[in-house]
Amino acid sequence: MEQKRSDIIANQIEELIFDGTFGDEYRLDEVQLADRFAVSRTPVREALLRLAQSGLVEHRPRRGVFVKQPGPIALMEMFEVMAELEATAARFAAHRITDEAIGELKDANQRCNTAVEAQDTEKYYRENEQFHAILYRESGNGFLEQECLRLQRRLQPFRRTQLRLRGRLKQSMKEHEQIVLALENGDAVQASDAVRAHVAVQGEKFHHLMASLKTAAA
Amino acid sequence: MEQKRSDIIANQIEELIFDGTFGDEYRLDEVQLADRFAVSRTPVREALLRLAQSGLVEHRPRRGVFVKQPGPIALMEMFEVMAELEATAARFAAHRITDEAIGELKDANQRCNTAVEAQDTEKYYRENEQFHAILYRESGNGFLEQECLRLQRRLQPFRRTQLRLRGRLKQSMKEHEQIVLALENGDAVQASDAVRAHVAVQGEKFHHLMASLKTAAA
DNA sequence: ATTCGCATTCTTGTATACAAGGTTGTTGAC
DNA sequence: GTCAACAACCTTGTATACAAGAATGCGAAT
Incomplete structure (x- = not known):
């Protein structure tokens, strides 16, 4: 494997945010994404953590992660x-x-x-x-x-x-x-x-x- | 809970790297850290992911994460x-x-x-x-x-x-x-x-x- | 004695199970 | 009719179980 699945998923989600599939304030549901990419929640969570770090999404504890398009x-x-x-x-x-x-x-x-x-x-x-x-x-x-x-x-x-x-x-x-x-x-x-x-x-x-x-x- | 355990752990590990407890090229063992902080591997992994993003440690796939002190x-x-x-x-x-x-x-x-x-x-x-x-x-x-x-x-x-x-x-x-x-x-x-x-x-x-x-x- | 190969073991990566907090909807009282 | 309280459900956060790749050590052959 050249890279972890979570990396691939992070890039894919990034793409989906960039092309507008996931608009501003859209809540990225872990199970939904896991389903979409046919993996478990674990790699999805790792991907979301990465995106949160890079500032593309906002992480609200116990609430979920939300797309944060810059104004x-x-x-x-x-x-x-x-x-x-x-x-x-x-x-x-x-x-x-x-x-x-x-x-x-x-x-x-x-x-x-x-x-x-x-x-x-x-x-x-x-x-x-x-x-x-x-x-x-x-x-x-x-x-x-x-x-x-x-x-x-x-x-x-x-x-x-x-x-x-x-x-x-x-x-x-x-x-x-x-x-x-x-x-x-x-x-x-x-x-x-x-x-x-x-x-x-x-x-x-x-x-x-x-x-x-x-x-x-x- | 004010913040996730993984965040707290990330800060603690950061501190341990800064004060030299974990020197350059030291391998951060997941189970060892989990043991030290009395949690499971999951929050430790999340913490390590964050540190890798910020450039403090290097993540070598299937090998582990290693402290990367800047030269x-x-x-x-x-x-x-x-x-x-x-x-x-x-x-x-x-x-x-x-x-x-x-x-x-x-x-x-x-x-x-x-x-x-x-x-x-x-x-x-x-x-x-x-x-x-x-x-x-x-x-x-x-x-x-x-x-x-x-x-x-x-x-x-x-x-x-x-x-x-x-x-x-x-x-x-x-x-x-x-x-x-x-x-x-x-x-x-x-x-x-x-x-x-x-x-x-x-x-x-x-x-x-x-x-x-x-x-x-x- | 050294080196190559194989098997064991250990670690990471992923899936699933469990716990805890949040949301929502319903029901009952005012 | 509206508001509040409670309960059921849903989602996240954490723990554990399982899978797969990498390191290591032992043994055999040269």
Whole structure:
């Protein structure tokens, strides 16, 4: 067995929360989930514990665990922190990055570009993630890298939504190129600022998107 | 019951790891721990899962869980990230902080001072933590606050060691005052820089301490 | 004597049984 | 008709039983 069943289950439940099958405040019933995944309550409980730790669900003692979708404020806060973490990674990377890694970034960017032209948002999304992952790695700080990846994963579904906005992809590509340029020049301040803006704008776009949905619904 | 037994056990095990009872690479036997805490394996397993999530122990499938003390490099990396997170909190706080909170910081500082003069390192330690906690809160970003508290908690035992260095306490106090001053002036850059330096120096001091211990042992 | 193979044993991972607290619905009194 | 108290049920939390993989030790063969 490559991994425990509870890990697999945790990922599956995560997916179900992300895609909206389990909405906000939905109570995750242990026996129901155990039934769904054809296992006993034990691995389900372990999975739920993991999700509670990562903040995706809330654990109310003797009551159960409930889906805790972040509200617009929490989301903005998370994007704000993400922007700062990535900006830090970029600042560190500006001093430490190798020519080879610059090449990797350019390659990833290239793949992003082809995805944009093929209108393959799914592919763009993956390659975009890859681009950022390289940046984290090149910060030269393994702990920072892990923290960035963790938060990236957490924000994944919301970033996804936001990318569908018209014209955002092309703009995003330009920003990537600016980031690479700053890194190439070893300009820590510019790299940092470019990355911060690039990430922060996603939070803002998301916010606008939410607001427009809200007014449309009202 | 105010909290689950697994939570209590997790904290106890954490404590035992922090105070060195369980050294690096020590295997945490489930039945042994269950015996020690007079419970069944179930809550112990849940506690170990939590510790694995927080990175304090490593979980090797079908092998067991092992204490994973961070090495000097990992520790430096963590302090580096902590410095950046706190610097960010300070930058945000410089714009958002209230007069009342400034007063709270000054009070906390005052209590630190009395602790220093009473040579009560334990008290100094607690009050120092409080000072930083106020800073996190005043960032106005709840998510950032939580992340800071999490990392603060993780680095707690190492910070503690470092504070014992001669003259560090007085120096640390001066830095606190500079931080408050910068915040009072609403100077985001200076507040941010002061906090970054204040935290980063802890990592460096710790590094020196480790190095001296190493050469002494050799 | 050393090493390979097999079997025993020990530990983790999962399922089930039991305990304890929480929820809900019904019944009776006002 | 409404509200409160009680009881039955349901869910979580914990303990124990069972299954399966990994470590270990013994023995045989080279």
